[in-house]
Amino acid sequence: MVPVVQPIGRAFLSGLESIGRLSIFAARALSHCVRPPFYPRLILKQMIEIGYYSLPVVGLTAIFTGMVLALQSFTGFARFSAEAAIPNVVVISITRELGPVLAGLMVAGRIGASMAAEIGTMRVTEQIDALVTLSTNPMKYLVAPRLIAGITMLPLLVLVADIIGVFGGYVVSIYKLGFNPGTYIRNTIDFMETLDVVSGLVKAAVFGFLITLMGCFHGYQSRGGAQGVGIATTNAVVSASILILTFNYIITELFFSR
Amino acid sequence: MSDVTAKISIRGLSKSFGSKHVLNGIDLDVFEGESVVVIGGSGTGKSVMLKCIIGLIEPDSGSIKVDGEEMIGASRAERAKALRKFGMLFQGSALFDSLKVWENVAFGLIHGQRMPRAQAKEIALRTLGAVGLGPEVGELQPAELSGGMQKRVALARAIATEPEIIFFDEPTTGLDPIMGAVIDGLIRQCVDDLGATALSITHDMSSVRRIADRVAMIYEGRIIWSGPVAEMDRSGNPYVDQFIHGRSEGPIKMPVRPL
Numbered sequence: 148m149v150p151v152v153q154p155i156g157r158a159f160l161s162g163l164e165s166i167g168r169l170s171i172f173a174a175r176a177l178s179h180c181v182r183p184p185f186y187p188r189l190i191l192k193q194m195i196e197i198g199y200y201s202l203p204v205v206g207l208t209a210i211f212t213g214m215v216l217a218l219q220s221f222t223g224f225a226r227f228s229a230e231a232a233i234p235n236v237v238v239i240s241i242t243r244e245l246g247p248v249l250a251g252l253m254v255a256g257r258i259g260a261s262m263a264a265e266i267g268t269m270r271v272t273e274q275i276d277a278l279v280t281l282s283t284n285p286m287k288y289l290v291a292p293r294l295i296a297g298i299t300m301l302p303l304l305v306l307v308a309d310i311i312g313v314f315g316g317y318v319v320s321i322y323k324l325g326f327n328p329g330t331y332i333r334n335t336i337d338f339m340e341t342l343d344v345v346s347g348l349v350k351a352a353v354f355g356f357l358i359t360l361m362g363c364f365h366g367y368q369s370r371g372g373a374q375g376v377g378i379a380t381t382n383a384v385v386s387a388s389i390l391i392l393t394f395n396y397i398i399t400e401l402f403f404s405r
Numbered sequence: 406m407s408d409v410t411a412k413i414s415i416r417g418l419s420k421s422f423g424s425k426h427v428l429n430g431i432d433l434d435v436f437e438g439e440s441v442v443v444i445g446g447s448g449t450g451k452s453v454m455l456k457c458i459i460g461l462i463e464p465d466s467g468s469i470k471v472d473g474e475e476m477i478g479a480s481r482a483e484r485a486k487a488l489r490k491f492g493m494l495f496q497g498s499a500l501f502d503s504l505k506v507w508e509n510v511a512f513g514l515i516h517g518q519r520m521p522r523a524q525a526k527e528i529a530l531r532t533l534g535a536v537g538l539g540p541e542v543g544e545l546q547p548a549e550l551s552g553g554m555q556k557r558v559a560l561a562r563a564i565a566t567e568p569e570i571i572f573f574d575e576p577t578t579g580l581d582p583i584m585g586a587v588i589d590g591l592i593r594q595c596v597d598d599l600g601a602t603a604l605s606i607t608h609d610m611s612s613v614r615r616i617a618d619r620v621a622m623i624y625e626g627r628i629i630w631s632g633p634v635a636e637m638d639r640s641g642n643p644y645v646d647q648f649i650h651g652r653s654e655g656p657i658k659m660p661v662r663p664l
Binding site: 184265 | 456459460461485488489491492493495496497499500501502503512513516517518519562566572
């Protein structure tokens, strides 16, 4: 009995320990985001890295998602003669769900991995220890600028993704499915509510926090050379992706459950 | 020299990782302006001791006083104040690879002392000159430098803020003998010129003889001998004798299995 229960107990305790460590790390990181000194140069650098350099991948994801959504909706809705609902389906799906979730997942792969690898390498090569000896708090210098950039840039990225995604649906609807452009745009604007966009942007801010937190946390905790950095990178992407999907449900519940 | 005047005073310092006892009650004094080198084999706790002093590792018990101020259990502000007295040269140089060489050297000035970048750059280039590197090196990335040059840059970074206490972690590891001698000479020169207190750890005996005023040997987590470098060869301690002559036979046993 003991050999069976022991590993389960060990895994459970280890899980609790990780949650505790992550919670303390997150609390410390957030406290450094609001306490001076700040590093505007580093924050700007991270904003460009997260916001500007993620635009191509997020834009491409959004436009093809919008296009596929219009096409799939048409083939499905045609069975019920409900093709007119396509603009509504595209805009609500993109702004509420697909925009923030797909942008979040793409950024998790791009930024979460790179943050974990960079900070992990700094950890194993003693660069983080060197920061301490140079009277610089690594949480303030490395983690806080990334969190601030993630929380602020993801909503902007998602806003752009929303516009591009809806445009993708428009292009397919007009040029392939034969919709009237004026009617399509009017339907889209009439059906869209402020809450659809706002809920998506709130999700984006939360996802930005989760992605950067996971990247920084796993990088910061990495041990044991190249292999440790590799594990940290994988863990950062996997945990951020799972958390994005989990929090997507929680935030949807908070905004839209009746 | 009395305990009161010690720049760094360590008493009963212990640290374990799980069941492995790395430090078993270290007692060591480092006095102002002297260069102390701690020798000992790999895995004997030299680096852990250094990291405990700096505050990178929390010891299990004992006392570490810097200028008479207790560091263990000190507040964040007290620890930050003590950190401003420290400079450190890391074994692998630990240069920030996303920054240019001059930005590495000026890092403590810009971020630790909030000095304007232009002024910090001037000091950084001057400090690079002091370790034999021209201003053109300042514009390079650390990855573009050889191991010896990286060590010099790391040395320049450690001394740029003119710290009162400088730690050297295996300063010549991985360098050829000539570059090792150059680095040792620079270390000795920096310590003498700045009047700094230096605590180094190494197992390179040539380096020890060049940079130490006093030597302490660590074995199984304790300081088993300490004395002036000139007395090291006639310490009468069989552990020290075996170590400094690099003999495989002696009281220090290396567990090796036959092939």
